[in-house]
Amino acid sequence: MASTKDIQRRIKSIGNTKKITKAMEMVATAKMRRSIEAVLKTRTYANLSWATVLNLSQADNSGEELHPLLVKKDKIKNVGIVLFASNRGLCGGFNTAIVNKVHESIKKHHHKGEPMEAKAEFIIMGKKGLAVNKYYGYNLAADFPKQDAVSEVAEVMPIAKMIINDFLSGKYDKVMVAYTDFINVAKQIPRVKQLLPIDFTADDKYLGIVGEDSRIGISKEFIKAKDEKHLEEKKNKFYYTFEPSPQEVLDKIIPRLIEVQLFQALLESNASEHSARMASMHKATEAAGDLVDELTLYYNKARQASITAEIAEISAGANALK
């Protein structure tokens, strides 16, 4: 049995670890509250604007191509993926989950239908996103720094600009965004969603996710409405009037809405990250507490054993003197 001194030292060190994880948990809780507030504020806008954009992508304006950002490419050769990860670790499976999800959906993408030679390239935000390159060997196109504090739309503007330009220039045939959707404090789901071209039907086909979960952080009603619309997709195409002109309106509206989508993805990721960190730190604190309890028990046993041994020795000595 370990000596009492060793056990005491361990108890102390675990106690210190516990203090640290406790502090980190509290910091994460505070940050989480702020980021959840931020994410909930913008959700309605993001959802409504995405609905608008999807409606527009459906617009049946007598076969004319409304906007290059709505046009599907025949052959998908290069896919750009915007990945939102965290800057720091110690947040449970947060980063692993999103990175694995992306990797899986790329693999699935490959297996489906014809053997495609689609190449994936990453635009990452958050230091831990580098894992896609480190572990899976995907190419990185860009690495944007991510601020820790609650962010502004301006932060994602360069990304939006970059993907739109690259899509228009033909560098990418498809642009996806990978982020962690914030469901509630205990539940976050990594998602991969198609951003460009904006396509009503694209949905989950390539996303490698099944069921309701696959739909972006949207309300139930919207999903339902979308499903209903899906069914009568053909007959339910709108002929939109654009003012001043389709070109002018879409030129303005689409990039703006892409920005909003990216921003929403960033906020969702932030809220998820802090919740994940809070949860994992809470668990760590708990585990440390359990360990301290257990070690205290051992310590007491060891102490008692040594006292017993000492008494036995003394009485044995006394007996020998008689």
Added chain:
Amino acid sequence: MADKIIHFEIVTPKRVVLKEEVMQITVPTMMGEITVLPNHIPLVASLQPGVIEIKKKDGLPEVMSVSGGFIEVLKDKVVILADTAERAEEIDEKRAEEARMRAEEAKKNLKQFDQEKFTNINASIVKELARSKAVKRWKKSKNIQ
């Protein structure tokens, strides 16, 4: 009357400003002011800073200021994605006026011609102007009744 109602929603990135069933909506688009009634054809237009006026189900008007954004009109649904928007009763007229003054001052003081700053200042001037207009119109509509 059931078919004479529009589901109206106006949201900004920060919040939902108003969600209501209304009879008609007047918005300032780039091409000029338009009024949307039920069964309007689908329309998408960009907005310019100005005043939005709606008529609620009970016939009462509601006035809002908007600083730009988009409107999507579907058969019985209107969604406004505004950059910023406020209901008239939330706006403090005096402060709106002061903010506009400050912006105009800043415009005068701008020594070097900086395209970006200039447009930013101009944008805030029209925005504040729209806000104070909205309050004025709202007060007017209240007085008449």
